[in-house]
Amino acid sequence: MRIGFIGLGIMGQPMAKNLLRAGYTLTVATRTPGKAEKFASDNSALGSIRAVSTPADVAAASDIIVTIVTDSPDVVDVARGESGIFTAAKPGTIIIDMSTISPQVTSELAAEAASKGIFWLDGPVSGGEKGAIEGTLTIMVGGDSDALEGARPVLSAMGKRITHFGPAGKGQxxxxxxxxxxxxxxxxxxxxxxxxxxxxxxxxxxxxxxxxxxxxxxxxxxxxxxxxxxxxxxxxxxxxxxxxxxxxxxxxxxxxxxxxxxxxxxxxxxxxxxxxxxxxxxxxxxxxxxxxxxxxxx
CATH class of the missing domain: 1.10.1040.10 (N-(1-d-carboxylethyl)-l-norvaline Dehydrogenase; domain 2)
Structure with a gap:
């Protein structure tokens, strides 16, 4: 299973490292130039990882895409932007947005994803940097239950308590x-x-x-x-x-x-x-x- 990861901040970096330790192949990108390349270089000993330039590049190489960025406009740009995920993701792709954003924006993005045959899960987290490092995050999920089951092994590499609250937006x-x-x-x-x-x-x-x-x-x-x-x-x-x-x-x-x-x-x-x-x-x-x-x- 090929995993994409977008967003390598205080939370994203340890979460991505845990996916590498779990044996997943990662394609990573950030909005800050050079940050993804440095992360890939610094963590190549943990597993198979490469850095690319855009969310679209991540989407083209991934079956499941994890995003964890700052705010609603950032997620919208990652998804809908000129080089966003939606421009390159294949039908059947699962997007797991682990940012904390607006439930309403989440519902809108999930509906747009569904129109393209893509699954959108909102999975914001609690547990802080310590939980991200230790892989013990609490993950609150909204979205399709079958997509959640498909993504559960990936989520389990980053968190210990995964709770499904219903349709898109309910995790937020x-x-x-x-x-x-x-x-x-x-x-x-x-x-x-x-x-x-x-x-x-x-x-x-x-x-x-x-x-x-x-x-x-x-x-x-x-x-x-x-x-x-x-x-x-x-x-x-x-x-x-x-x-x-x-x-x-x-x-x-x-x-x-x-x-x-x-x-x-x-x-x-x-x-x-x-x-x-x-x-x-x-x-x-x-x-x-x-x-x-x-x-x-x-």
Whole structure:
């Protein structure tokens, strides 16, 4: 089975490496000139891999194509562009878009793919860079169930929990539910640690206690410790979280769903962005709470 891979960022690179380790032949491309060539050269010892120039070149050489890029317009360009996948993909090709994008855009692309005899699966992921490296991502899938079964071995090389939510777009909707919980949880962690600091508690001791009880979460366990250690390097950048939250806000507006907690998280993250820290990890939100509480930056 020939696999194409488009998008070699923080998540895409380890995911592609896991496909090589699983024995798949890869054809890769990126929108950044030279990046695919360097990746192919650096990872040739892992398996059969070659770099090409365009999504169309990837499509011409692949049975299954994985895409993981930044936003809806990027996916549209990869699929529909002048040298996009749709110009060269053969009927029966399975496209797995693992980006986090608009459910509505996903449904439109899936319908266009179907008109060409191509299967479109949306398979956004959760688990961060660590999950991508370890091949333990949670994958939320929308699209044709038979196509999913055909693609399952490929997905299993990158993730451990693969859940089918229904037709195209439903995987994206599930991922947005994930982002609602992640963002609001991050807000709560920042608020609790700021309160603890103002109360004079040792934050390492507090972290140890809270991670042993009902308050524990990935955000507290991993990102809470980073806040305490003043480590704001990104596992997931604030600007990307904001992109996802804008998708949530747009979808919620369309379905008349109130999301007050998410709206607050979105506004507070925007403060960090306004300070020029959009490339920080989401844990940098703690600085906003500390500033409001009169805690000076260490």
């Amino acid at each position: 909707a599930a991922k947005l539910c994930n982002q609602i919980m992640v963002s609001v949880n991050m807000l709560a962690v920042c608020e609790a640690l700021t309160f603890g600091a103002k109360e004079g508690l040792d934050l390492n001791t507090l972290h140890q206690a809270l991670t042993g009880g009902a308050a524990n979460s990935w955000a507290l366990d991993v990102l809470g410790k980073k806040i305490i250690d003043r480590d704001f390097k990104p596992a997931f950048m604030i600007r990307l979280m904001q992109k996802d939250l804008r998708l949530v806000m747009d979808s919620a507006y369309g379905s008349h769903t109130p999301i007050p907690s998410t709206a607050l998280a979105h506004q507070l993250f925007s403060v960090v962005e306004a300070e020029g820290r959009g490339d920080d990890g989401t844990q940098s939100l703690a600085r906003v709470f500390e500033s409001m509480a009169g805690i000076k930056e260490v």
